[in-house]
Amino acid sequence: MSKTGRGRGRLVAERRYPNSSSSKGTGTGAKPRTSGGKRAQSGRSARSSSRRGARRGGGGGRGGISGAARGIVGFFARLIWIVTSRVALVAAIVLAVAVGLTYATLPSLDDLLDGRAQGSVTMLDREGRVFAWRGDQFGGAVRAEQVSPHLKNAIIATEDRRFYWHPGVSPRGVASAIRINLREGRGPLQGHGGSTITQQTAKLLCLGREYDASEWESEAAYVADCRETSIARKAKEAIYAMAMEAKYSKDDILSIYLNRAYMGGGAYGAEAASQRYFSKPASALRPAEAAMIAGLLTAPTSLAPTNSIERSRARANVVIGLMEDEDYLTAAEAEEARNNPASLSDEAEERRGGYFADWIMDTLPPFVNVESRQDVDIRTTLDPRIQSAVEDAMNTVFENKVREGSEAQAAIVVMSADGAVRGMVGGRKTGVSGVFNRATQAVRQTGSAFKPFVYATALELGRSPYDTVVDEPFCMNIPGSGQWCPQNYTRNYSGTVTLTDALKRSLNIPAVKVSESAGRDLVAKVATDFGIDSDVVDTPSVALGVSEATLLEMTGAYAGILNGGSSVQPYGIESLTIKGDDKPLVGRRGGMGERVIREEAAKQLVFMLEKVVAEGTGRSARLPDRQAAGKTGTSNEQRDAWFVGFTADYVAGVWMGYDDNTPLTGVTGGGLPADIWREAMTRIHDGMPARPLPMMQPTPPQRTVEQQPAPQPQQQPQPQRQPQQQTDAVGDFVGRVLRDIFGN
Incomplete structure (x- = not known):
């Protein structure tokens, strides 16, 4: 039995626990085995901890410094997260309040469609054909769904291709514009603005601030202030844009833009531009004509087809390419538009009767002049055949x-x-x-x-x-x-x-x-x-x-x-x-x-x-x-x-x-x-x-x-x-x- 006891001790206790003292005594001592097992387990834990410490790169003293450093870093990370999240939350609340307050000041859609400073005068000769325009031309309020789809697509492709997806501002667009401006040697806000159509519309509305003669020394000063591009102004513009997105639908915002944007030749809005240049409603524009009008938004005066039809056509070709890139036109449709560029109507191209039209403006009764902001049609005595004869x-x-x-x-x-x-x-x-x-x-x-x-x-x-x-x-x-x-x-x-x-x-x-x-x-x-x-x-x-x-x-x-x-x-x-x-x-x-x-x-x-x-x-x-x-x-x-x-x-x-x-x-x-x-x-x-x-x-x-x-x-x-x-x-x-x- 003693052999059996010793053998069990050697096979189990001594091999598992190499401590020699634990192997002495009778083979029948259960407690000693248990007691020795606990001590051996404790020693194993210590060795295991020592090995983990060694693997982590050092002895006991160095492990303490690393742990302290990790604790400090973790503390500051948690502090930064807490501060950042709290600041972001406060900023979000402030932004929401600012947007909400601006939202409350926005008028109805109908009040925003016509923002001209003057009325329009359309003159017709004795045969009933238009021969001259004066004042700020406005062809009447049109909604986005009423104009030619080609015009909508041309404007979106040119001005804001993510218009239907952003909340009024486009961080990606702003970042891209800043990068381009810096690369071209300008200030971050000079040149490309990265503005969405909604932001451009907010600017056209002058952030809801109307002209007051008692406040501004001139209307030019008022317009210059509306076009300011400082950081503070851009922030206000972004808030106004988001408020507009909250109050109006995307097509409503596009409608305001289509009616207020200046498009050269005295024409404010798509309908006026379409009538001014092509003598047709905006709903009937072909792709080439729509591209020409959309192209005017970059520089309406210099690109107006009445000033230079060549420059206007060149810009229209760029817009046609953008429409093709956005799949608004097929390759065949784009090629067709390039091969058949837009041309001025006979009335727009003729340019006769300028002296006569100026005289008519001088004889208008005061209550219907352009300052009254009324839109009038005048049937005149001008005979186009006689006018051509005297000019010739x-x-x-x-x-x-x-x-x-x-x-x-x-x-x-x-x-x-x-x-x-x-x-x-x-x-x-x-x-x-x-x-x-x-x-x-x-x-x-x-x-x-x-x-x-x-x-x-x-x-x-x-x-x-x-x-x-x-x-x-x-x-x-x-x-x-x-x-x-x-x-x-x-x-x-x-x-x-x-x-x-x-x-x-x-x-x-x-x-x-x-x-x-x-x-x-x-x-x-x-x-x-x-x-x-x-x-x-x-x-x-x-x-x-x-x-x-x-x-x-x-x-x-x-x-x-x-x-x-x-x-x-x-x-x-x-x-x-x-x-x-x-x-x-x-x-x-x-x-x-x-x-x-x-x-x-x-x-x-x-x-x-x-x-x-x-x-x-x-x-x-x-x-x-x-x-x-x-x-x-x-x-x-x-x-x-x-x-x-x-x-x-x-x-x-x-x-x-x-x-x-x-x-x-x-x-x-x-x-x-x-x-x-x-x-x-x-x-x-x-x-x-x-x-x-x-x-x-x-x-x-x-x-x-x-x-x-x-x-x-x-x-x-x-x-x-x-x-x-x-x-x-x-x-x-x-x-x-x-x-x-x-x-x-």
Whole structure:
């Protein structure tokens, strides 16, 4: 048994627990085995701990330092996490509060669709076709679902391809923009902004802050503040954008953007741009047209197709590529759009009637001007065919008959006998607008173009075109001024002449005598009643056209002669309608007024003016296929040259001169102005049946006008006669040749 006990001890206890003391004693001691086992287990745990310590890199002292370090790192990590999470939570709460407060201030969608500072004016010619736009164009509010899907896709592909997935701001887009800006050497917020469509819309809304004239020194300062790009401003913009995302749907936000974004050419919004450039609604845009409009958002003024169709098409091709990349267009559709680029409509490309449109804007009643923010449609009197004719006539004469380098200017006005203006050019440069309009704004001396009002007064008083007056040396004593001796242009005298001959040859002395005989106060009244709004001077020289007038006034006054002696107020507006209304708010603004002279006197004056063109100083204005009447005019020192005349259908006036009053060289009313008039009227009447002038053959002569004019009571002028110098046949022939060459 002892062997058995010893063997069990060696096989179990000693082999498992190598401690020698534990192997002594009897093999039957259970406790000793148990006690020895516990001690052996304790020793094994110690050895195991020692081995783990060794594996972790050191002895007992070094393990303590590492544990302490780990504890410190863990502490600070937990502290940073606690602080960061708390700060993030506070920031989230603050952001939520800021977004909520902003959300509460947002108005309804309808209040945000139209944000223009001005209203729009759309002008239509007499045939109902649009030819000009003014103010801030707005084609009416459209929703995102109402425009062409190609336009929506083009804008999203170009401006914000993640529009339907972000919450108003795109951190990825901002980071990308900052990286690009830094790489290109700009500040982080300069250049690319990384703004979403929602953020751009927030900027267009100026973060809900409306313009207040009492707060801002100018609207430009307000706009500059709205476009500020500081970090604080960007933060506010992001909050406003998120509030918009919370209140409005994505399509609502896109609708605001589509209506408020400026797209060049005075057009605000997609509908206005579509009508402005393509004369079609935004719902009907093709891919190429949609790409062109979307491309304008980058630089609307410089990329506008009305400024450069080449630049606009190049940008549209880039947009087409982006649409293809986003699978909005197939490769075939994209190629089709590139091969058939967008083109301007005829109305947008024509660019005619700029001076006329500017004049219309100046005549609008105050309660419907663009500052009122009302959108109006104006039906005008403009005839596109006549407008083209006068522009072509102006260009033809200046290209072929005016010396190169000359800075002389010219203007043309064409109207009907009732004062309806059919065409207007306010300077030698056509197809422009927003510049000085010499047809309506230049007030110049009329010269001999004023003489018809002198003879109109005489005819109204019962004189006949065949009555005579003596053309001779003539002087008057003018109180306060001394002796005044008018002279004819040729410095020759013709003796006794009829009133018709005197006007036909534009003789100065007979005109002064007739004026003084009729009474210069009556002459001034007749001229004013016919439409000369400028003050008519009360001196004997009034008969020679020293008074001033605009070309529009002079043309309107001659229209009164054509229509039988009634005054006219030149007008260009037939009707004015608030967009969306059926009934016009304003009707015709102008037309025929009260009678100035008898119809018989007017028809006799037409007879006299017809002789001016047929036989006199206005022969250069003769038309090949119909009668014409008119009068030349040249002011003192040839600073102004005029020709104003009419056919049975239209009245036209032409002025020529320098803006700085420099005298013209070799130009009189019977020269270049008559040439421009003839070129214009020939084109205007092309294809029209010839109609006779409304003139009356005068009765045989019955009296002779006194050689000495009736004295004015207030001045008591005493005509002084000088020895009469009779001209010989040779002198008279030379005078006529000179007049033919140089005009009046």
